[in-house]
Amino acid sequence: MSDIRIHPVPDGFAANALIDADQYKAMYQRSVEDPEGFWSEQAEQFLTWFSPWDKTLEWDYHKAHIRWFEGGRLNACYNCLDRHLESRGEQTALIWEGDDPNIDKTLTYRELHAAVCRFANALKSRGVKKGDRVCIYMPMIPEACIAMLACARIGAVHSVVFGGFSPESLKDRILDSDCRVLITADEGVRGGRQVPLKANADKALQSCPDVHTVFTVKRTGGEVEWNPNRDVWYHEEVAEASTDCPAEEMDAEDPLFILYTSGSTGKPKGVLHTTGGYLLFAAITHKYTFDYHDGDVYWCTADVGWITGHSYIVYGPLANGAISLVFEGVPTWPDASRFWQVVDKHQVNTFYTAPTAIRALMREGEAPVKQTTRSSLKLLGTVGEPINPEAWEWYYRVVGDERCPIVDTWWQTETGGHMITSLPGAIPMKPGSATRPFFGVVPGIVDNEGKLMEGECEGSLVITRPWPGQMRTVYGDHQRFIDTYFKAFPGYYFSGDGARRDADGDYWITGRVDDVLNVSGHRLGTAEVESALVLHKAVAEAAVVGYPHDVKGQGIYAYVTLVKDIDPSDELRQELVDLVREEIGPIAKPDVIQWAPALPKTRSGKIMRRILRKIAANELDSLGDTSTLADPGVVGELTENRANR
Numbered sequence: 001m002s003d004i005r006i007h008p009v010p011d012g013f014a015a016n017a018l019i020d021a022d023q024y025k026a027m028y029q030r031s032v033e034d035p036e037g038f039w040s041e042q043a044e045q046f047l048t049w050f051s052p053w054d055k056t057l058e059w060d061y062h063k064a065h066i067r068w069f070e071g072g073r074l075n076a077c078y079n080c081l082d083r084h085l086e087s088r089g090e091q092t093a094l095i096w097e098g099d100d101p102n103i104d105k106t107l108t109y110r111e112l113h114a115a116v117c118r119f120a121n122a123l124k125s126r127g128v129k130k131g132d133r134v135c136i137y138m139p140m141i142p143e144a145c146i147a148m149l150a151c152a153r154i155g156a157v158h159s160v161v162f163g164g165f166s167p168e169s170l171k172d173r174i175l176d177s178d179c180r181v182l183i184t185a186d187e188g189v190r191g192g193r194q195v196p197l198k199a200n201a202d203k204a205l206q207s208c209p210d211v212h213t214v215f216t217v218k219r220t221g222g223e224v225e226w227n228p229n230r231d232v233w234y235h236e237e238v239a240e241a242s243t244d245c246p247a248e249e250m251d252a253e254d255p256l257f258i259l260y261t262s263g264s265t266g267k268p269k270g271v272l273h274t275t276g277g278y279l280l281f282a283a284i285t286h287k288y289t290f291d292y293h294d295g296d297v298y299w300c301t302a303d304v305g306w307i308t309g310h311s312y313i314v315y316g317p318l319a320n321g322a323i324s325l326v327f328e329g330v331p332t333w334p335d336a337s338r339f340w341q342v343v344d345k346h347q348v349n350t351f352y353t354a355p356t357a358i359r360a361l362m363r364e365g366e367a368p369v370k371q372t373t374r375s376s377l378k379l380l381g382t383v384g385e386p387i388n389p390e391a392w393e394w395y396y397r398v399v400g401d402e403r404c405p406i407v408d409t410w411w412q413t414e415t416g417g418h419m420i421t422s423l424p425g426a427i428p429m430k431p432g433s434a435t436r437p438f439f440g441v442v443p444g445i446v447d448n449e450g451k452l453m454e455g456e457c458e459g460s461l462v463i464t465r466p467w468p469g470q471m472r473t474v475y476g477d478h479q480r481f482i483d484t485y486f487k488a489f490p491g492y493y494f495s496g497d498g499a500r501r502d503a504d505g506d507y508w509i510t511g512r513v514d515d516v517l518n519v520s521g522h523r524l525g526t527a528e529v530e531s532a533l534v535l536h537k538a539v540a541e542a543a544v545v546g547y548p549h550d551v552k553g554q555g556i557y558a559y560v561t562l563v564k565d566i567d568p569s570d571e572l573r574q575e576l577v578d579l580v581r582e583e584i585g586p587i588a589k590p591d592v593i594q595w596a597p598a599l600p601k602t603r604s605g606k607i608m609r610r611i612l613r614k615i616a617a618n619e620l621d622s623l624g625d626t627s628t629l630a631d632p633g634v635v636g637e638l639t640e641n642r643a644n645r
């Protein structure tokens with residue numbers, strides 16, 4: 001702790017900031033002393049309502065019952081587009097930067113509105129109605145945002161599936177939420193390479209007989225197979241469609257979208273967000289965390305397949321009338337200066353990315369950064385995992401030239417928006433700490449008995465009362481919502497993360513305390529990877545843990561026990577890696593596979609992952625107590641043959 005450097009808010013930034021230290025204190029205090037009053041005011045200020053709500057908040061954390069602004073009527077798409085037309089119809093809404101540095105395009109609010117209305121009408125003409133679920137499996141092109149907004153416009157519930165997921169994962173998600181319509185593209189393009197989205201979709205849909213329509217955007221013109229009973233071209237369907245499409249009046253608690261995320265057990269959960277609370281929380285956090293001023297060019301490098309893309313490429317920025325940059329490519333293509341070239345090209349003011357990208361670029365040295373000016377930058381942000389102080393300092397010094405504050409934003413798919421983050425004009429920065437709670441957020445740290453601790457402490461991170469952006473249920477399985485988040489520490493929302501609070505009251509996220517991995521800022525359940533591995537007929541058993549990885553944050557380490565009489569081989573190792581890739585997607589590929597004649601288990605048969613994590617991390621001196629193992633000899637075998645990396 002002693003060598004932690006505290007960085008004050010840079011003077012140049014403080015002069016123009018929306019919120020200073022005193023304002024933060026006063027507003028935070030008000031937000032927790034009178035949450036309903038505070039959030040009512042914000043809801044009126046940030047959103048346009050067709051009619052007011054009956055009740056600001058209703059909640060019961062034992063039943064996981066959470067309702068904000070019920071009875072209020074609004075439409076998320078209307079709030080993101082229509083209401084801006086008069087004041088900023090000709091202002092840019094989206095800047096699209098293609099994978100190829102020579103290709104880009106902008107859409108004004110008026111153009112985006114027209115495109116969304118056309119596609120919304122196309123959806124309607126194919127039978128999509130309010131409440132229907134629509135799956136979106138797209139590359140990072142404007143049509144991905146258009147599709148989301150078009151669904152919101154007609155009250156359909158979108159479920160975006162990241163374009164890097166496999167046909168198998170796509171199929172599971174389509175079936176779980178019973179989507180009948182899919183929107184995809186012929187191919188995606190990333191880092192100069194094609195991603196066969198339509199072909200993947202075709203494969204997934206072999207097991208989804210209820211999907212009656214597939215809209216395909218022509219991105220590359222690459223060859224695709226065509227099912228004339230089901231497939232339609234996006235450009236043909238919108239060509240004839242009218243730009244007149246009234247926005248459906250929705251209740252604040254009507255679902256806006258489902259987004260799947262991994263948990264510690266079983267299949268990914270469909271996190272359900274509703275309309276009013278989510279949109280308000282996305283908008284207010286976008287404004288204050290990023291100190292958003294009118295005219296700022298704002299760039300979040302996430303993919304719309306993740307919550308970061310939902311809240312901070314589409315809904316938050318557009319609700320605020322911002323200019324949001326959508327990037328199709330990757331940080332290192334054509335070379336490692338791409339991010340900074342795009343910053344200069346489009347005069348980006350706010351830049352938001354993940355620690356894993358910063359670490360990957362840090363390896364390439366300062367030259368690729370220093371060949372650009374980055375003079376437009378005012379603010380930097382990170383999200384997805386704890387940022388190590390070395391990467392933080394590099395980002396601050398090399399990228400931001402010590403002019404730009406860094407906001408380290410802790411939040412989750414489940415929280416809808418930022419929960420713990422410094423506000424850039426108000427809170428001094430501590431590299432590696434997400435610092436303070438956002439307005440209306442009351443975090444707590446509990447011990448193993450579920451008792452809230454005071455002052456300096458370390459334990460499990462909970463949130464003690466609801467905020468508007470909180471998820472409302474697991475789609476189709478409310479009991480799973482209760483069991484996952486409200487059982488471990490009754491009366492509180494349990495995040496699954498550990499945290500420490502320091503003497504100043506700042507929060508430090510220490511990482512997941514459950515069996516969830518964080519690989520390059522992406523969440524993966526160890527159980528999912530294990531289920532994929534055991535599909536191979538040569539595998540008897542598999543146990544997966546995370547280990548520290550220089551770039552990814554966590555790497556995937558798999559211990560595999562083969563069935564009797566099968567010998568390990570490099571070919572088999574490759575088959576297993578390929579299998580996981582096919583089952584889940586490239587992000588889930590194990591970095592290390594160690595053959596394990598047996599796994600360390602307790603007498604009741606439970607795998608002792610604590611020991612496996614230590615071996616994977618090469619912390620062989622601190623394996624801890626192994627006396628409760630059924631066969632302590634197993635550990636010696638595993639440590640001796642620990643995979644060389």
Ligand code: WT7
Pocket residue numbers: 261307308382383384385386387408409410411412413414434495496497509511512518521522523
């Ligand atoms: C998990 C949520 C929410 C956006 C992206 C990931 C970890 C996220 C931070 C941060 C430390 C972080 C947590 C959390 N996480 N941001 N700033 N510092 N850890 O969303 O896939 O729902 O993952 O990411 O472990 O629980 P997600």
